[in-house]
Amino acid sequence: xxxxTTLLFSFGLILFFSSNILAQQETPLEKSRRMTEESRxxxxxxxxxxxxxxxxxxxxxRRIEILMEExxxxxxxxxxxxxxxxxxxxxxxxxxxxxxxxxxxxxxxxEREKADSSSGRFPDETxxxxxxxxxxxxxxxxxxxxxxxxxxxxxxxxxxDKPLCRLQ
Numbered sequence: 001x002x003x004x005t006t007l008l009f010s011f012g013l014i015l016f017f018s019s020n021i022l023a024q025q026e027t028p029l030e031k032s033r034r035m036t037e038e039s040r041x042x043x044x045x046x047x048x049x050x051x052x053x054x055x056x057x058x059x060x061x062r063r064i065e066i067l068m069e070e071x072x073x074x075x076x077x078x079x080x081x082x083x084x085x086x087x088x089x090x091x092x093x094x095x096x097x098x099x100x101x102x103x104x105x106x107x108x109x110x111e112r113e114k115a116d117s118s119s120g121r122f123p124d125e126t127x128x129x130x131x132x133x134x135x136x137x138x139x140x141x142x143x144x145x146x147x148x149x150x151x152x153x154x155x156x157x158x159x160x161d162k163p164l165c166r167l168q
Contacts, residue, residue, distance in 0.1 A: 045072060045080045047099075050106055052089075059138050060092035070101035073130045075157070078146055082134045086142075097134040099146075105129050139163040 026034070051065040064085060068077070078099065085097055100106050107115060132146035142159035 043084070045077050047081050054092065059094055061094035061096065062089055062092055064089070064097045065106060066097060066099045067103065067106060068099055068101060070130055073101050075146065078132050078144065082144055086136055093136065094138040095136040099132040100129065101131065102129040105131065
């Protein structure tokens with residue numbers, strides 16, 4: 001009886017330790033999920049491209065409108081968004097980006113179709129919200145402007161100081 005009890009106790013210990021070891025090992029599914037999460041790219045800033053149009057003028061110009069959260073609106077984050085977008089759209093060279101912090105300042109597709117280009121867009125609404133603009137000129141110059149909260153004034157940042165476009 002003593003041998004049987006010892007054998008049963010030993011078997012119980014082996015089961016206990018082996019189950020703990022197995023419980024600590026990852027299943028293939030868990031390993032796959034962990035590897036996917038570790039290698040997943042996360043953008044440094046959250047934004048959405050709302051409009052992306054190419055305007056045919058004397059030179060082609062890409063116009064992009066972006067929506068981002070007002071809480072993330074600062075010079076550092078604006079630089080990140082402008083860098084991401086200008087890298088994504090290297091052509092045409094001329095590029096303008098307008099960042100909005102409220103849906104109230106963005107035209108719906110229907111409003112855009114019926115817009116009178118001579119009238120200002122939402123003149124009363126746009127003053128309530130923060131906005132920023134970036135320009136890459138066909139001559140290679142780059143600059144952006146935004147409302148600087150601490151000075152309550154529009155700040156202009158020149159990124160690349162080159163001449164404007166030359167028309168042939």
